[in-house]
Amino acid sequence: MEQHPIPRQITSFEFKLIGFMTLKQFLYLVIFAPLGYIASVIFPLPFVNVLVGLAVAALGVALAFLPINDRPLDIWIRNIWKRLNSPTQFTYHKHNQPIALLQNLYFVSDPHHVMAHIESKQMLAAYLEKTKQTMPATPKKKQVQQAFSSPQSSQSVVMVPSTPIQTQTAQQIAQAYTSPVQEVPKAPPTTIAQGEHKPFFIGTIKNGKRIPLPGILIYVKNNQNIPVRLLKTNQHGIFATFNSLPSGEYLFEIKDPKSSYLFDTMKIAIKDINTKSIEFYSKELL
Numbered sequence: 001m002e003q004h005p006i007p008r009q010i011t012s013f014e015f016k017l018i019g020f021m022t023l024k025q026f027l028y029l030v031i032f033a034p035l036g037y038i039a040s041v042i043f044p045l046p047f048v049n050v051l052v053g054l055a056v057a058a059l060g061v062a063l064a065f066l067p068i069n070d071r072p073l074d075i076w077i078r079n080i081w082k083r084l085n086s087p088t089q090f091t092y093h094k095h096n097q098p099i100a101l102l103q104n105l106y107f108v109s110d111p112h113h114v115m116a117h118i119e120s121k122q123m124l125a126a127y128l129e130k131t132k133q134t135m136p137a138t139p140k141k142k143q144v145q146q147a148f149s150s151p152q153s154s155q156s157v158v159m160v161p162s163t164p165i166q167t168q169t170a171q172q173i174a175q176a177y178t179s180p181v182q183e184v185p186k187a188p189p190t191t192i193a194q195g196e197h198k199p200f201f202i203g204t205i206k207n208g209k210r211i212p213l214p215g216i217l218i219y220v221k222n223n224q225n226i227p228v229r230l231l232k233t234n235q236h237g238i239f240a241t242f243n244s245l246p247s248g249e250y251l252f253e254i255k256d257p258k259s260s261y262l263f264d265t266m267k268i269a270i271k272d273i274n275t276k277s278i279e280f281y282s283k284e285l286l
Contacts, residue, residue, distance in 0.1 A: 032060020199240035203278035212237025
């Protein structure tokens, strides 16, 4: 594979037309060298005029051959002059004057739209008046209307029940409440057997300071090094499984997802009934 040339900024590329200097560098030297000589001649004080001339000539050399952070010195001088003369604080005026183009504007509604709205409203009212249906009065409704129209006649009518009302004396009521109470035999308490779903085995993972570790992964592998269970500790550092496993020896490989703790791979015998809790402790890093 052929090597490609290094990319360059060709838009600001300057050709070296005069020896090892570009045209811009050559102009700086041509301008500032005579200016330094003129400054040394014009300045009246001896020895000081030489220093002034050398300073002017050195400024031209610096502008031509002294870049700072890959930028010529004249760009730095131009940028600092702009920053010193440009404003650094801007004020927002909330109450601005409205644009003259938007002033003295008024809008008149179209009379044709108004008349069309009124006409449609009148036509709708006339249509509803024509299609209005009168509901025939039912016999029950007539009776109610007659009852409200003649209140005196309705008050004179008294409804008498057909069956006589049976009344009880106070003595009969007292005897009913003072009748002897028979004791009801208590039923023997029934016991409901509720089967508790206990875990097949349970364990705890702690660090060297006996602090439970949450979020630790436990790989349970058989003799063929095949994972048969993947467990994870809760916020109290406890892990458990409710599905039984064949009795035998299993490898417990413990891993910390954050790689903060290290654990040894241990071989533990699992029985059909495991009453004791399994505890694992991490290896503290020095």
